[in-house]
Amino acid sequence: MTRHVVRLFARYAELFGNDQVDVMLPSSATVADVIAALRELPGGGSLPASPFVVVNMVKEQPAAPVKAGDEIALLPPLAGG
Amino acid sequence: MADLMLFLTSQPIDVQALAAFVHAPDRGGVVTFAGLVRDHHAGRRVLSLSYSAYEPMAEKVCGEIRREAESRWPATVAMTHRLGDLAIGDVAVAVVVAAGHRDVAFEACRWVIDELKRRVPIWKRERYADGTEAWVDPTAPQGIVEVMK
Numbered sequence: 009m010t011r012h013v014v015r016l017f018a019r020y021a022e023l024f025g026n027d028q029v030d031v032m033l034p035s036s037a038t039v040a041d042v043i044a045a046l047r048e049l050p051g052g053g054s055l056p057a058s059p060f061v062v063v064n065m066v067k068e069q070p071a072a073p074v075k076a077g078d079e080i081a082l083l084p085p086l087a088g089g
Numbered sequence: 090m091a092d093l094m095l096f097l098t099s100q101p102i103d104v105q106a107l108a109a110f111v112h113a114p115d116r117g118g119v120v121t122f123a124g125l126v127r128d129h130h131a132g133r134r135v136l137s138l139s140y141s142a143y144e145p146m147a148e149k150v151c152g153e154i155r156r157e158a159e160s161r162w163p164a165t166v167a168m169t170h171r172l173g174d175l176a177i178g179d180v181a182v183a184v185v186v187a188a189g190h191r192d193v194a195f196e197a198c199r200w201v202i203d204e205l206k207r208r209v210p211i212w213k214r215e216r217y218a219d220g221t222e223a224w225v226d227p228t229a230p231q232g233i234v235e236v237m238k
Contacts, residue, residue: 015143017141017142017143017210017212018141018212018214018224019212019224019226019234022236056228062143062146062210065143065145065146065149081143081146081210083143083210084212084224084226085226085227085228085229086206086207086208086209086210086211086212086227087211087212087213087224087225087226087227088140088142088147088170088182088205088206088209088210088211088212088213089124089170089181089182089202089205089206089209089211
């Protein structure tokens with residue numbers, strides 16, 4: 009099992025009560041596993057059907073792998089400009 | 090040149106200074122877009138708002154947008170987005186494009202601001218006159234998700 013830090017922003021940081029959370033995942037984990045772990049946390053039930061996850065600042069699909077040391081972030085729908 | 094340029098600022102945006110970045114004697118068509126903070130949204134009067142960002146990724150994506158625009162069009166592009174607390178009428182975002190001709194400048198400027206809104210990880214929290222506050226969310230009903238207090 010590997011501990012991954014997931015960075016949170018804006019509405020999601022308020023939802024989870026922090027600007028980052030830890031999730032424990034098996035070593036061959038995917039973005040889908042990260043999302044599933046987040047849904048189990050307090051506040052996680054409010055996440056949308058297809059959350060926007062970036063790994064090392066690149067948007068990734070659920071099947072994408074995550075490895076130790078990757079910078080993972082969960083982004084609410086964008087609202088800049 | 091200016092991959093040293095930073096795209097995010099916490100200071101008031103100086104649109105004229107941004108225009109100076111793209112100035113060149115052979116680029117006579119300069120188009121500027123400025124997005125200002127409006128006093129209304131979702132049927133409510135807005136008192137003020139705050140922008141926040143995933144800053145390293147926002148810088149990276151702005152750089153990508155600029156490079157893509159400059160490879161698609163014969164144009165020079167500059168953009169800045171402000172973060173932090175803004176008041177009604179403040180410039181939140183500015184895009185300036187200089188090209189040899191106005192057709193290119195208008196087209197590229199429109200594309201850049203549309204891409205910025207679509208891809209840059211920035212979020213907006215609004216404070217309303219009725220005491221409520223909300224995160225702007227283009228995917229939500231009325232475009233906002235109210236903050237529960």
